[in-house]
Amino acid sequence: MHGELSHELEVGLPASVVWEVYGTLELANLVGKLLPNLIEKIELVEGDGGVGTVLLLTFPKGTPGLTSYKEKFVMIDNEKRIKDTDVVEGGLLDLGFSLYRIRFEIVEKDADTSIIRSTIFYELADEHSANAFLVNTQAVAKIGEVISQHLLEKQANA
Template sequence: MFGELQHELELHAPASEAWDLFGTLRIGQLVAEELPQLFQSVELTEGDGGVGTVLKLTFAPGVGGPSGYKEKFTKIDNENRIKETEVVEGGYLELGFSLFRVRFEVIEKGEESSIIKSTIEYELNDDNASNASLVSIQSLVTIAELAKSYLNKNKPSTQ
């Protein structure tokens, strides 16, 4: 069984600024600092932010789904502003998923605006098909909204 969830949010920031946040480790650092209700911790366990980097995500108690997992950066396309991660240990893999991928795309809309498109793709074996109900885009929506707020607050002065 294959599934996909998507969300788009317009940002009032140039795509280059949004990519500086999403295309690096900065988004994980921001999430760890600003979303304790969602993430107990976001730890860098391997790498420097490039392809092959591994993060250990531990969700706050009470957040639905798995308690945590390790994800690996599998694609960072600076030209097209696409970053993909896949769960490589724990979490959804322990619930019968053979693939759990998160993709962030920063799409240029205009000189001072962009869209962050968040996608979850997953594959689940048929024996565990009922676990598809555990997949939610809500944490990515929250991260996109946090990024929007952060980018709006930290706009360079145009004076």
């Protein structure tokens, strides 16, 4: 079983400003700080924010099916403003997923508006198809909302 789910959020910020967060380790830093109920802790395991960077994400107690997992930045395209991260250890891989990839794409709508497009690609062994409910866009939607709000507040206070 395989598929993809997407979420789009339009924000009143230039794509370059949003990409400064999404294209770097700043996203992990802000998510760890602003969303502790979603992801309890994010630790840098290796790398500097470029391709090959590995993060350890620890989830709050009670998160369905998850305690922690490692994700790796497998593709970053600064021109197209796209970043792919794959779960490479633990978490969803322990629940029958052979692929769980999150793609963040920052699309320029006009000079002052952009779209945060978050897509989840997954492959799940048929015998674990009951775990398909774990694939949803709620977390990436919440991250987009909180990060864009943070950036808008930062811009207003500048």
